[in-house]
Amino acid sequence: MTTLAIDIGGTKIAAAVCDENDAITHRWRVPTPMDADAINHHIANIYHEAVAAGHDDIQAIGISAAGNVGADRRTLTFAANIPAWINYDLSEHIGALIDHAVPVVVENDANCAGWGEYVHGAGQGSSNMVALTVGTGLGGAIVIDGRLYRGSFGMAAELGHLPMVPDGDTCGCGLRGCAERYTSGSALERFAKSAVRRRPQDAERLMELCGGDVDKLEGPMVSQAAQEGDVLGLYAFGKIGEWLGRAMAATAAVLDPDVFVIGGGVVAVGDILLEPARYNYQRFLEGSAYRGHASIVAATAGQDAGLIGAANLALR
Ligand SMILES: [Zn+2]
Structure with a gap:
């Protein structure tokens, strides 16, 4: 059982396949385009590459995004760096490109980093x-x-x-x-x-x-x-x-x-x-x-x- 984690930063999109203990087994890194559609296609491509590379047991895509994320954990209500991300259902847009094969869960970037510290870092x-x-x-x-x-x-x-x-x-x-x-x-x-x-x-x-x-x-x-x-x-x-x-x-x-x-x-x-x-x-x-x-x-x-x-x- 694995997860595909995506961190959409200001300059790069970092991606990783993580095993059931959240250990990283495979990574990608691409520059972050400023265009929302291009970001969606990059993430869908990474998912397809991961599956093609043998990671066919991915259960979910978890996305860390710099912006305000709604309580539904799908929608970016506002982001300073990506103009299109206003009440933008990122989960649906990416899901449509991967035939909704797995759920796509969106979280605020500071929440993801803090939770990472809680489960595997200084907050344990x-x-x-x-x-x-x-x-x-x-x-x-x-x-x-x-x-x-x-x-x-x-x-x-x-x-x-x-x-x-x-x-x-x-x-x-x-x-x-x-x-x-x-x-x-x-x-x-x-x-x-x-x-x-x-x-x-x-x-x-x-x-x-x-x-x-x-x-x-x-x-x-x-x-x-x-x-x-x-x-x-x-x-x-x-x-x-x-x-x-x-x-x-x-x-x-x-x-x-x-x-x-x-x-x-x-x-x-x-x-x-x-x-x-x-x-x-x-x-x-x-x-x-x-x-x-x-x-x-x-x-x-x-x-x-x-x-x-x-x-x-x-x-x-
Ligand atoms: Zn302020």
């Missing part, structure tokens, strides 16, 4: 988990009593859009002051750039890494500088760590989880991010001295968390 054994993916934006996934929590309209766990700052920075979603404006890979770059401009006397290493052009400063350069002990690199991580802690404290006031799993590229710096996050989580938590505390840990399921989560969720 927890009852109530919150996963936060610190990438370009800030993605969230919530597990309550061992089950993925999707909300009434499929819109739960949009933790990147927690309103943190009244009349704050304008977010890609159109609102202002959302958490991901202050804690994300983009926020890291913004904090670092503003520090370089304000404190040029301390910016020697960051300027060296970006070739002397502060507009070309990117997240991985800030990570490298921080790991070398650079004062401005550490400052930028301190800022996104503080806001991550504030966002977790706000989340804990509602959900009281036992673990926060922090994923995404920037978490490779480990405690440089997690220590300020832990400190500020406790600082902004109600009744902090007189209650149990969630552990705050780095994700461990790696790049494949989304595929693993999509594969596992497709059969649930």
